[in-house]
Amino acid sequence: MPLKSLLKLPAPKWLEEGLQHIWLPYAQMQNGFAPLPVISTEGTRITLSNGETLIDGIASWWSACHGYNHPHILSAMQQQLGQMPHVMFAGLAHEPAFKLATRLSKLTGLPKVFFSDSGSTAVEVAMKMAVQYWANQHRKTKTRFVSFHNAYHGDTMGAMSVSDPENGMHHVYAPYMPMQYVVDLPADEYSFAEFEAVLKDNKKTIAGLIMEPLVQGAGGMRFHSPDIVAEIYRLCKEHEILFIADEVATGFGRTGSMFAYQQSGISPDLLCVGKALTGGTMTLAATLASEEIFNAFLGEELTKALMHGPTYMANPLACAAANASLDLFEKEPRLKQIEAIEAQMWAGLKSLVDLPQVEDVRVMGAIGVVELKNATWEQMFLLRQKFAEAGCWLRPFGNIIYLTPAFTIAKEDLETLLAVISNEVRNLKH
Ligand SMILES: Cc1ncc(COP(=O)(O)O)c(C=O)c1O
Structure with a gap:
């Protein structure tokens, strides 16, 4: 095996063999870490092939918000x-998707819902909608987007083009991307x-602005206030620029409200959701639109219609999971649990801010961040190893250690995660 192992455990045959063929995400395949072999999940636990368990501190990249294998979602x-895992969505309809669209509309106040497969495609769809919204009104010069440094909106072409160009993830693709x-x-x-x-001088060419309200996630876990979002929104309205809220990461309670934009008292023109939409079980995303956006696509001609339709659009199995996930938000005290997580994280992390190796500690909703000073690439990889050895699944990146656990995490499990982070950060050489 050319890759290093994060934990000393025997590699099952399928891992050994498959590593000759698999191409892993965000990984240097020559000398990175081999992935840990997982055989099952339950609640906030990940069980490895040797029977060891890890406490998951990041809920499979913010998605498994009710914990793994929640019985209501599974059932x-x-x-x-048994009834229908999939059927195409062009020309055929099914209850799980239509029900889900109705529920998402009620939750957000945005009346129209377009389903797609992943957060990145939800962003692509929003960008296409924005461009065509203007084109349908004979304003064809409005084709470009405003976005922010440290933003991350996904790995597909349009989404990359509005993500931070310098943070190392997409730099090499710059010559291929739209400006x-x-x-x-x-x-x-x-x-x-x-x-x-910038908005005023370029309003003739700008179709929309895209931002992650309150938290810039993968671009550095940076927070900003609801007032900033509200003011950006106001300026977009003033300069005829559509406001796209990318809540793929922040949606469904993560920042303490069901959606982050709701804390700013605004109503975006377009909203992207994904990740926790299915409670971390299936890939599904949606782009929600205001009535005004939707109406601009109406007309006698097909050319005015939105030309997008992924093969697995509105997959019934994924929609059933999403409906069940929304049931849980209705039936169980998720927002209260998030409040408790926020308080516990703050109590467990705040003292780290006094350490010379720590730049900042911040907590919002069920997101906890320790930002290190001058951490090297090797130190961060070593940290990942230490966390795993201590029985915790955490995936620090850049100079950031972050927690985005399931909202259902047991107090003791969160305590363990916080203690392990504290311990390893204190041991870091400055
Ligand atoms: C804010 C935001 N937008 C879009 C995406 C892309 O979503 P996906 O990985 O499902 O394509 C992500 C993923 O981390 C995200 O955090």
Whole structure:
């Protein structure tokens, strides 16, 4: 096996063999870490092939918000599986998707829902909708987007083009991507004036602005206030620029409200959701649109219609899982649990801020972040190893250690995660 092992455990045959063929995500295949072999999940536990378990601190990249294998979601999926795992969505309709669209509309106040497969495609769809919204009104020069440094919107072409161009993930693809207006996130009077100048000077070419409200996730887990989102939104309205909220990561309770934008008292023109939509069970995403956006696609001619339709669009099994996940938000006290997680994380992490090796500690909803000073690539990989050795599944990146656990995590499990992080951060050489 050319890759290093994160834990000393015997590699099952399928891993050994498959490693000759698999191409892993975000991984240097020459000298990175081999993935840990997982055989099952339950609640907030991941069981490895040797029987060891890890406490999951990141809920499979923010998605398994009710914990793994929640019986209510599994039973809804099992029922749907026996009945109809999939049927195409162009020309055919099924209850799970239509029900889900109605429920998402009620939750967000955005009346129209377009389903796709992943967060990245939800962003692509939003960008296509924005461009065509203007084209359908004979304003064909409005084709570009404003986005922010440290943003992350996905790995497909449009989504990459509005993500941070410098953070190392997409740099090499720059010559292949469309040019956008990627600017600093404004924070004060001076930077807002600069930001507004970009909108004003380029409004003829700008179709929309895309942002992750309250939390820039994979671009560095940076937080900003609801007031900043509200002011950006106001300026978009003033300059005829569509406001796209990318809540693929922040949606479904993660920041303490069902959707982050709701804390700003705004109503986006377009909203992207994914990740936790199915409670971490199936890939599904949606782009929600206002009535005004939707109406611009109406007309006698097909050319005015939205030309998008993934093969597995609105997959019934995934929609059944999403409906069951929404049931849980209705039936169980998720937002209260998130409040408790926020308090526990803050109590467990706040003292780290005094350490010389720590740049910042921040917590919002069920997101906890320890930002290190000058951490090296090797140190971060070593940390990942230490966490795994201590029985915790955490995936630090850049100079960030973060927690995005299931909302159902037991107090003691969260305590263990916090203690392990504290311990390893304290042991870090400055
Ligand atoms: C804010 C945001 N948008 C879009 C995406 C892309 O989603 P996916 O990985 O499902 O394509 C992500 C993924 O991390 C994200 O955090």
